[in-house]
Amino acid sequence: METAQAKLHEAARLYAALGHSLRLQVLIFLAAQPSGGAYVSEVVTHLRRAQSTVSHHLKVLVDAGILATEPHGQWSWYQVVPNRLAELREHLSVFDATTPVLATGVVL
Template sequence: MAMDTKVKVNEAARLYAALGHSLRLQAVLFLASQPRGGAYVSDVVAYLQRAQSTVSHHLKVLVDAGVLATEPHGNWGWYQVVPTRLSQLSEHLSLFGTSVPALGARMVL
């Protein structure tokens, strides 16, 4: 395997690993299903029912993997899915019988 290919494999493994935790996958699905296209940390905390520091940690993992983008809105931390990064996910989501509402619109390219 070529050297630069191995780099890409490592990066891909990191992407998969980021999604390979139940809480993080739930967070991504939650954010992707938001009508406004994203949500604040506190919303995710309420949804996942975990300590705020725990949620912040998981969101950071997702941002580092390029799955999420974040941007400060005053005092609130706004998080949203990076669509290009999720075009890889879109195929897979058909696995879930009931599709996530409002997901298709932004995810299909």
């Protein structure tokens, strides 16, 4: 079964997507919006980075399934996908102290 290895790589990609401070700032910024999301230009203003850089990081987060994007006219709306990070929290519980026994077949 290749599935186990594939799942490992996908999990690693998910974590790696969070492994950059700029991308964490994007998440914090988007989650803090009362509207639940923002347009690229707003993120650019907030992060003070080149627009191409911001677009790149947004793409990384979207590819990891952490952000969802939706075209609004010529603007692009980005927002956090809550379920994806909830999954990640469950994955982490595998190593939690309150979950002492690890089943044999567990794959992160």
